[in-house]
Amino acid sequence: MYQGTEAAVGPAAEICERIWLSIAERRLRPGTRLKEEQLAEVFEVSRARVRQALAMLESDGLVTILPNRGAFVAEPGVHEARDVFHFRRQVEARVLERLTDSIDETAIPRLEAHLALEREADAKGDKTAIIRLSGGFHLLLAELSGSTFLVSMLRDLISRSTLIATMYRRQVDHNCGPDEHAALIEAIRASDLAEAVRLMDDHLCHVEDELDLTEAVSVLRDLREALV
Amino acid sequence: MYQGTEAAVGPAAEICERIWLSIAERRLRPGTRLKEEQLAEVFEVSRARVRQALAMLESDGLVTILPNRGAFVAEPGVHEARDVFHFRRQVEARVLERLTDSIDETAIPRLEAHLALEREADAKGDKTAIIRLSGGFHLLLAELSGSTFLVSMLRDLISRSTLIATMYRRQVDHNCGPDEHAALIEAIRASDLAEAVRLMDDHLCHVEDELDLTEAVSVLRDLREALV
DNA sequence: CCCAACATGATTGTCGACATTTTTGTTGTC
DNA sequence: GACAACAAAAATGTCGACAATCATGTTGGG
Numbered sequence: 001m002y003q004g005t006e007a008a009v010g011p012a013a014e015i016c017e018r019i020w021l022s023i024a025e026r027r028l029r030p031g032t033r034l035k036e037e038q039l040a041e042v043f044e045v046s047r048a049r050v051r052q053a054l055a056m057l058e059s060d061g062l063v064t065i066l067p068n069r070g071a072f073v074a075e076p077g078v079h080e081a082r083d084v085f086h087f088r089r090q091v092e093a094r095v096l097e098r099l100t101d102s103i104d105e106t107a108i109p110r111l112e113a114h115l116a117l118e119r120e121a122d123a124k125g126d127k128t129a130i131i132r133l134s135g136g137f138h139l140l141l142a143e144l145s146g147s148t149f150l151v152s153m154l155r156d157l158i159s160r161s162t163l164i165a166t167m168y169r170r171q172v173d174h175n176c177g178p179d180e181h182a183a184l185i186e187a188i189r190a191s192d193l194a195e196a197v198r199l200m201d202d203h204l205c206h207v208e209d210e211l212d213l214t215e216a217v218s219v220l221r222d223l224r225e226a227l228v
Numbered sequence: 229m230y231q232g233t234e235a236a237v238g239p240a241a242e243i244c245e246r247i248w249l250s251i252a253e254r255r256l257r258p259g260t261r262l263k264e265e266q267l268a269e270v271f272e273v274s275r276a277r278v279r280q281a282l283a284m285l286e287s288d289g290l291v292t293i294l295p296n297r298g299a300f301v302a303e304p305g306v307h308e309a310r311d312v313f314h315f316r317r318q319v320e321a322r323v324l325e326r327l328t329d330s331i332d333e334t335a336i337p338r339l340e341a342h343l344a345l346e347r348e349a350d351a352k353g354d355k356t357a358i359i360r361l362s363g364g365f366h367l368l369l370a371e372l373s374g375s376t377f378l379v380s381m382l383r384d385l386i387s388r389s390t391l392i393a394t395m396y397r398r399q400v401d402h403n404c405g406p407d408e409h410a411a412l413i414e415a416i417r418a419s420d421l422a423e424a425v426r427l428m429d430d431h432l433c434h435v436e437d438e439l440d441l442t443e444a445v446s447v448l449r450d451l452r453e454a455l456v
Numbered sequence: 457c458c459c460a461a462c463a464t465g466a467t468t469g470t471c472g473a474c475a476t477t478t479t480t481g482t483t484g485t486c
Numbered sequence: 487g488a489c490a491a492c493a494a495a496a497a498t499g500t501c502g503a504c505a506a507t508c509a510t511g512t513t514g515g516g
Contacts, residue, residue, distance in 0.1 A: 010295065036468070046501055051468090055280075059287045061377065067238065068468060068507050080377040083322065087381070090318055094311065149289065149308040149388075153315070160377075264498070274471055279498090296477050296498060 001135045001158070015043055015053035020062060023073060024131045024162045030075040034063060060159040074163060078213045081164045085208045088157040091150060092138065092204065093197050098145035100193040107144045111185045114140055118178040135162065137181050161207070168211040176207060229363045229386070243271055243281035248290060251301060252359045252390045258303040262291060288387040302391060306441045309392045313436045316385040319378060320366065320432065321425050326373035328421040335372045339413045342368055346406040363390065365409050389435070396439040404435060 002017040019039075022028040034054065040047045054071045057063040064074045076084070099107065114137055121129035135158045142151040180203045187196035230245040247267075250256040262282065268275045282299045285291040292302045304312070327335065342365055349357035363386045370379040408431045415424035 035466095037466095047468095048501065052283075055283065056287075059284075059380075061380070069509090070468070076377070079326075079375055083375060083377050086322065087315075087318065090315070094314070098307075147307055147311060149304070149311050152287075152289075263496095265496090275498095276471065297479095298498070 001132050001139065002155070011045070012049055012052040012056060015039070015045065015049060016056050016060075018043065019053065019057060020159060020162065021128060021131065023062060023166060025128065026166050028073050030073045030163065030167050032073045034071040034073065036071075057159075060156050062159050062163055075167065076160065076164055078168075080160075081168060081211070081213055084157055084160045084164060085204065088154070088161060089201055089204055091154050091157060092141070092200050095142050095145045095147075095150055095154070096188070096193060096196045096200060098147065098150075099141065099188050100191045100196060103188070103191060104144060104146075108185065108189050110144065111137075111140065111188070115178055115181055115185060118181065122178055131162075134176060141184075165207060165211065168213055170210065170212045176203060180206075229360050229367065230383075239273070240277055240280040240284060243267075243273065243277060244284050244288075246271065247281065247285060248387060248390065249356060249359065251290060251394060253356065254394050256301050258301045258391065258395050260301045262299040262301065264299070285387075288384050290387050290391055303395065304388065304392055306396075308388075309396060309439070309441055312385055312388045312392060313432065316382070316389060317429055317432055319382050319385060320369070320428050323370050323373045323375075323378055323382070324416070324424045324428060325421060326375065326378075327369065327416050328419045328424060331416070331419060332372060332374075336413065336417050338372065339365075339368065339416070343406055343409055343413060346409060350406055359390075362404060369412075393435060393439065396441055398438065398440045404431060408434075 002013045002020060019028070019034075028034075036047050036050045036054070039050045039053075043050070054063055054065060058065045058071070061076070062074055063071045065071045114133065118130070118133045118137065121133055138158060139151065139155060142154045180199065184196060184199050184203070187199055230241045230248060247256070247262075256262075264275050264278045264282070267278045267281075271278070282291055282293060286293045286299070289304065290302055291299045293299045342361065346358070346361045346365065349361055366386060367379065367383060370382045408427065412424060412427050412431070415427055
């Protein structure tokens with residue numbers, strides 16, 4: 001996901017990917033401290049790499065870095081959560097606008113190929129792959145829109161969405177199945193912008209609706225803010 | 229601007245600020261190569277600092293980093309330019325929503341203090357200060373909205389807006405005067421969301437309307453892309 | 457017994473030197 | 487004279503060691 005769906009952009013992105021996955025799989029809880037040395041040991045890379053990765057993760061809102069104190073898995077509040085979903089809908093809509101406006105011949109096959117991977121992972125029950133591909137689908141849409149700006153914006157928002165989902169969802173799991181993605185592809189193939197946007201909004205609202213975005217802030221967050 | 233309106237977040241932010249100002253003042257043109265050693269010499273800092281700053285600038289869309297090749301002042305295309313202004317309007321609207329919803333007592337005085345600085349710089353004709361404060365006003369609005377997410381999003385968009393303005397504006401200068409900012413403060417004081425959003429949209433459209441966002445892409449950009 | 461000042465350990469921040477890659481200039485051959 | 491292969495120079499990328507800073511545990515005084 002982090003390296004996009006294309007070639008790797010660097011070794012640091014792999015660290016980002018693995019940390020992001022750990023967060024998505026709830027192995028790393030919000031508020032957890034991320035010691036550089038420790039991460040360097042685990043990933044078998046130099047500490048400089050880890051610092052690089054942590055800086056990237058911070059700009060994507062996944063970790064919070066306190067100067068001279070260390071990095072922590074971020075704990076977005078409910079306000080931020082709402083903003084993230086709000087703007088994600090806007091960005092995804094813009095992406096669909098671009099895709100339905102000028103459609104590329106190679107776009108549909110690539111989307112279907114991705115969808116096939118999703119279905120395969122779904123059948124196997126490979127949770128890690130499901131999470132990775134689920135985010136990757138939306139990122140692929142942005143890439144196919146041809147705008148690097150939309151890609152970078154959406155990657156940021158997807159990262160944040162993932163973290164928010166792990167913090168505020170009440171039910172255990174429910175990763176969005178590939179079926180909604182399939183419907184989206186159909187709408188894009190038909191160049192039906194209105195339908196595509198509707199499907200996308202529904203798709204994203206399904207995720208948001210399962211969250212408990214009341215004012216119940218986590219205890220950990222209060223502790224951290226009190227310390228700062 | 230880069231360090232926000234508050235305390236400095238680090239020494240690297242100062243480098244970012246100075247490079248951003250150089251771009252805004254058209255001393256650094258889009259496409260210009262930014263050699264690390266050279267920058268380190270100019271700013272009298274270590275090369276590691278420069279690398280850190282360049283990485284931040286890349287995530288803000290001001291520079292493009294090509295692996296093993298170096299950093300260049302970015303050259304956003306017209307599509308990206310339109311997207312940036314599109315989303316900037318959305319984000320600024322969200323900020324105003326927050327501000328007019330729950331208004332803070334200290335907000336208005338801080339805005340007026342900032343406005344006073346703008347007027348002072350305007351009277352003196354201090355172009356550098358005008359640029360810095362002009363972006364800073366919008367960033368201050370975001371900070372007063374209480375959302376760190378909106379702040380980081382808007383900082384990104386303001387950086388990109390600045391670069392786009394230097395690339396595509398036909399007239400020489402026209403930095404938005406402080407008067408439009410004053411009107412905005414009034415609307416916020418009156419908690420008049422609709423009026424505030426209208427003023428903001430006009431304000432941003434004034435900037436966008438002076439741009440020549442036709443398909444005329446710069447020659448340099450084509451060269452770079454051909455090389456990559 | 458509690459609090460403050462200090463000393464220690466752990467962790468982050470910084471810098472300079474070295475390795476790798478790219479670019480450019482040169483040379484030799486066709 | 488043009489092109490290709492090679493060599494030298496310059497720039498970026500990487501790493502390890504040292505310095506600065508913060509958290510913790512200890513000790514001495516009130």
